[in-house]
Amino acid sequence: MANDDVVVLASVGPRLRELRKKRGSTLSRLAESTGISVSTLSRLESGERKPTLELLLPLARAYQVPLDELVGAPPVGDPRVRLKPIKRAGSTVVPLTQHPGGLQAFKMVIGAARRDPEPRTHEGYEWLYVLSGRLRLVFAEHDIVLGAGEAAEFDTRLPHWFGSTGEGPVEILSLFGAQGERMHIRAKPRGT
Numbered sequence: 001m002a003n004d005d006v007v008v009l010a011s012v013g014p015r016l017r018e019l020r021k022k023r024g025s026t027l028s029r030l031a032e033s034t035g036i037s038v039s040t041l042s043r044l045e046s047g048e049r050k051p052t053l054e055l056l057l058p059l060a061r062a063y064q065v066p067l068d069e070l071v072g073a074p075p076v077g078d079p080r081v082r083l084k085p086i087k088r089a090g091s092t093v094v095p096l097t098q099h100p101g102g103l104q105a106f107k108m109v110i111g112a113a114r115r116d117p118e119p120r121t122h123e124g125y126e127w128l129y130v131l132s133g134r135l136r137l138v139f140a141e142h143d144i145v146l147g148a149g150e151a152a153e154f155d156t157r158l159p160h161w162f163g164s165t166g167e168g169p170v171e172i173l174s175l176f177g178a179q180g181e182r183m184h185i186r187a188k189p190r191g192t
Contacts, residue, residue, distance in 0.1 A: 011072050013047040034058040090114055106174045115166040119159035124178045127153040133170030137162045
């Protein structure tokens with residue numbers, strides 16, 4: 001059990017006692033409404049008894065509070081990604097993931113001026129999805145154009161480059177895995 005979990009569980013007893021006293025209830029009345037014995041309630045409030053769901057659920061119902069309030073669960077962090085666009089060489093890259101390593105997601109707006117291929121190689125695997133405009137993808141011996149709604153995935157250890165066709169900017173989503181993992185997930189395992 002993580003240290004934070006131990007602290008959360010240790011705070012349940014005092015929180016239960018405080019809630020009962022604020023409500024002006026006694027252990028006897030609480031035992032009647034929950035079906036939990038007075039001795040168990042007393043040990044729970046003093047920290048001598050470990051809180052379990054079987055004990056906490058009837059207490060949450062009796063007090064008419066969410067279970068999270070009884071255990072003092074920490075608030076869930078704000079899941080929004082704070083977008084910080086990076087502008088370079090006529091393009092804008094917006095990181096959509098917050099943690100380095102593993103799978104990375106980006107939204108890119110590539111300006112019309114980026115149209116001269118300069119293929120590169122590096123470790124990883126990339127998946128591209130065209131949101132708007134037309135994307136030119138040079139990959140190994142292929143030179144293709146993808147339109148809105150089209151996607152491509154490829155091993156970045158092979159020479160590759162992508163940019164505008166020159167007709168205008170192109171907006172894409174990119175998923176990149178530095179370790180070379182494939183981006184898609186199979187709906188069912190092979191052989192089934």
